[in-house]
Ligand SMILES: Nc1ncnc2c1ncn2[C@@H]1O[C@H](COP(=O)(O)OP(=O)(O)OP(=O)(O)O)[C@@H](O)[C@H]1O
């Protein structure tokens with residue numbers, strides 16, 4: 616789908632999105648807990664991404680918000696209204712399921728009109744036209760879902776969920792089945808739609824790149840609980856746990872033990888070398904810890920220096936403007952490094968034996984698991 620600066624009539628803003636608050640929500644399927652004490656807020660008109668590994672409770676959380684599941688405990692509020700005991704159809708929530716779930720025997724236009732049965736015929740047709748324009752599928756109104764590509768079906772599913780002007784849109788892995796290029800186009804398209812309509816949206820994904828590119832806020836779940844929520848940069852720069860650190864962005868993990876001497880705190884790497892730390896580390900001496908190092912916090916140099924550790928360069932792969940190096944540091948620690956490919960620099964021609972330092976003020980320390 617080309618994202619051209621074409622002019623078209625924006626649908627009239629039906630209703631501004633509402634704030635969503637989830638507090639203390641727990642749900643168990645036949646006695647087996649799926650989510651426990653989950654709480655988060657999504658400000659009106661913003662997109663939140665729920666991120667987490669398979670089985671952590673993402674879809675369960677969406678079903679609770681949509682009213683398809685009644686939680687064992689906790690509450691869901693949309694705007695000022697507590698909807699915990701309100702049936703799904705009265706919640707003003709639109710949902711796009713992972714497999715789009717279009718009605719196969721209905722045309723595109725009929726699929727979009729499905730939730731509009733209460734509108735008079737003429738108004739209904741107008742609304743369907745408006746939505747098809749919005750998702751750029753006017754020419755496809757009379758087709759059946761099976762006569763369309765996955766990306767087009769996905770846009771029909773979005774149009775159908777938007778039709779009744781929901782205050783909240785829930786999307787469960789909406790782009791998972793699509794190839795990379797189309798996924799990026801649709802992500803962009805969805806953000807454009809969401810902004811122009813002012814709706815509040817929650818998108819479930821286990822693709823962290825997708826989460827970071829569409830969402831104003833991330834909610835990282837693990838084993839039925841929220842590990843951390845906040846702005847993407849907040850989670851990237853200050854992950855609250857080793858899990859979040861590894862789930863949002865890449866990090867190499869180095870095992871170490873905290874030591875202190877007159878000069879302050881140091882980290883004794885499991886391979887032997889001592890890293891002097893620039894600031895107090897907040898762990899008592901003797902604590903086993905994990906040092907998490909992002910690729911951009913590793914600096915390479917061709918010759919040794921006082922604080923640099925020896926490293927073997929195993930693999931170097933260009934990634935656009937960056938060169939990614941896979942290193943074995945001090946003979947023991949696999950570490951990934953990213954360097955800017957500055958013209959004329961050594962980046963593309965480093966020797967196999969190099970030396971590294973870490974931007975230790977930016978690296979994170981966690982208790983050893
Ligand atoms: N209908 C059900 N009956 C019983 N257990 C269920 C049901 N649906 C989900 N579960 C269980 O609840 C837990 C959470 O499932 P959920 O579908 O919410 O995970 P998810 O995060 O959406 O995973 P995925 O990324 O694979 O879609 C899992 O352990 C799952 O096996």
Ligand SMILES: [Mg+2]
Nearest residue numbers: 673674675787
């Ligand atoms: Mg799921």
